[in-house]
Amino acid sequence: MGVIGDLLAVVAPVFICVGIGLLWGYLRKPFDNEIITSLVYNVGAPCLIIATFAKVKISSAALGELALAGVLCYAAFALIGGLVLRASRLAIADFLPSLMFPLTGSMGLPVCLFALGDPGLALALVYFMLGTLGTFTVGAAIAAGRMSFKEILRTPAVYAVIVAVYMIVAEVHAPQWIVNTTSLLGGTVIPMQLIALGRSLMQLRVAGVGRSTALGLFRLVLGAGVGWGVSVALGLGATARAVVIIQSAMPVAVSSYLFAQLYNRKPAEVAGMVLISTVVSFVTLPLLLYFVLHAG
């Protein structure tokens, strides 16, 4: 099979699903983003979290280590991103959330799953959950100018994380009916999110190409650099290190665009960042994977 086959096995499912989403939009087939998002957030994601942690054997130490790495990465994104924006005289409220919170869900999860199997997915979910919490609190606070903790309590995935962490710490095994049900429902999350991603890329209205390109590329470089730095600093093992680097180097999240739209923070330029960083990551992702998985 070789390296190309291995990389293709990881990247192709992501590209194909995004492509299906693009095609879906192009053919004007019915697609209701609100329903899909609602299903994914309220039903699918909590189920995926519980199903994955019920299947994977993971120690609470490994879990804590990845959570620490995640927090450090997000903090470094905020710090470096903030400094660079300041230095280039750009508004932090407009662009920092997009630099801080990458696409760890729809793209990061399948890449980690196919590259590293279920243990990779479990660790990637930890990083993703931190990002989700961060987006709703810190991200919203930066864009809106105020913090909202209510949103956290209304995120079902938070409760799923609490249950999953309890299962790991107390070494409780979920009964088979819960495993069956949650793995069935959790299986919708990744493909539906990827199709939704493709479809949203079709609909983005982009402006300010020069600046979006620079910021989009900056996100990818910043992500890869910070992810690498943090995993070296913490001396992470192979799987955790790969997860941290992959998740950190994801493109700008579509949710950043939704926030920018909601609070009117230059949505068209953020859309450009989303589009450009996603398209570029289709090229950089295989290279990054090669580096992370094969080059030591």
Next chain:
Amino acid sequence: MLTDIAAIIAPIFVCAGIGMGWVRLGKPFNTEMVTEISFNLGIPCITFSTLTRLTVSPAAFGEMAVIYIIATVLFLVTGAIVLKLVGLPLTTFLPGQAFCNNGNMGLPLSLFAFGDTGLAYAISTFVISSIGSFTVGMGIYSGRPSWGLVWRNPIIYGVVATLAFMLTGTKPPQWLANTTQMLGGVAIPMMLISLGVAMARLKVAGFGRAFGLSVMRIGMGFGVGLALAEVAGLHGAARGVLLMQSAMPVAVNNYLLAARFDRSPSEVAGTVVVSTALSFVTLPLLLYFVLG
């Protein structure tokens, strides 16, 4: 045993329950979109992904398909005779007797009861009943057969692609296996949620008659399945899947077709809702019989 049965049935109840709850909470649900996604993407992918990972030989898969064709013919003949005897119109009620819920209910049941082997057998019966429903079933509702629709049924492409790999004796490359497995994962939960949505939305008429027809669907199905399993000498997963798939409730698709050709849709809806509700009682018994 009880926990085994719970592990098999719970996913179906919970997913259908989510669909019903969704409607009750007044949340929007776009059935057309969900059907398009599960029918055009999910079903062909789960077919391909399951059959190429196959733990079942092509011969056994084909045998199950042939047996299920015979089962469907027997459903049609028996159903037609009984409906004639009680004086009910065949054009309204016969397809519901022949084409049952092999997809959204039968696939997960077979998967959780017999693993991937069970799922492979279940897909074999589902291919037959899906094609049958859109040709023979639709023909009965509309008054003329519609064979051309065979080629518009996306499950066919899943089967053809599988055959290409099976006959050349090659394994699909990992990227294709990963992609289809991931997309195939959408089919069952989406179909179950829309089953729940349909249950909550369908307007039921003629409860008594619907009850009689539901008992007949499940009872006749079970009888035919049992007889065929004996005759064909099936055992294990093959026998279990044939029995379960034969005794499934009336498929939601019948309601959609009845509505399209104006064959008393609310009466057909009644048979869908009542037989599905009834199956929540008969399923545990059926599983007990099949696994015991």
